[in-house]
Amino acid sequence: LLKLGFEVASVAKYMVKRDGPPSQRWLTFLHNHAPNIAAVDLFVVPTIGFELLYVLVIVRLERRDLVWINVTPNPTAEWIARQITEAFPWNEAPRYLIRDGDGAYGAAVTRRLRAMGYATNRLPQAPWQNGYAERLIGSTRRECTDHIVALGAGHLRWALQSYLQY
Numbered sequence: 001l002l003k004l005g006f007e008v009a010s011v012a013k014y015m016v017k018r019d020g021p022p023s024q025r026w027l028t029f030l031h032n033h034a035p036n037i038a039a040v041d042l043f044v045v046p047t048i049g050f051e052l053l054y055v056l057v058i059v060r061l062e063r064r065d066l067v068w069i070n071v072t073p074n075p076t077a078e079w080i081a082r083q084i085t086e087a088f089p090w091n092e093a094p095r096y097l098i099r100d101g102d103g104a105y106g107a108a109v110t111r112r113l114r115a116m117g118y119a120t121n122r123l124p125q126a127p128w129q130n131g132y133a134e135r136l137i138g139s140t141r142r143e144c145t146d147h148i149v150a151l152g153a154g155h156l157r158w159a160l161q162s163y164l165q166y
Contacts, residue, residue, distance in 0.1 A: 035062040036095035039133035040084065042075060042102060043141070047150045054104075055145075055160065056080060058087045059136050060094065066136060069164050071157045077106030085112060093117060098130050 030037065040058045047053060054075040058068040068087035072079055088094065097118045099105055144163040150156040 030061065033096060037061040037098060038067065038088070038094045039098040039130050041100060041130060041133035041137060042104060043137045045145050045150055045156060047152055053150065053153055053156055056083050057133060057136055057140070058084065059133055061132050064132060066164055069160045071153045071160065073153060075104045077104065077108035080104060081109045081112035084109070085116070100130055
């Protein structure tokens with residue numbers, strides 16, 4: 001390019017210089033803010049009639065406590081928003097809520113979370129960042145739902161509530 005008369009410049013000289021230390025990594029953020037973080041995720045369980053039921057789990061990261069679990073055949077944004085509200089009373093809501101990019105989390109969920117004061121972290125195609133919820137789902141599958149054949153939503157809800165108490 002120099003032989004053709006073009007001046008070659010680096011992009012680095014146009015970038016804004018940042019003062020101070022670099023921002024914290026994801027793992028550091030999790031360790032620093034664990035008491036104020038909850039994770040939410042959905043998984044699917046088939047029934048005896050081959051109907052798909054969706055299970056919503058909410059876990060607090062501080063002690064990896066399963067806070068809420070519920071079942072629905074159709075997870076709408078309004079239903080998910082109501083479940084989050086029931087899981088955390090207004091004065092006990094964590095500051096951060098980790099969720100994935102599932103289409104079920106619509107505008108109603110976003111509005112409700114904003115009204116409750118959450119800073120939501122939507123994770124694009126990175127299940128390792130929601131590892132606490134993913135591990136809980138794996139444990140729930142291995143220890144509960146793989147050992148039963150769900151007859152319907154009520155039966156699955158009963159089994160999962162028993163597992164929650166266990």
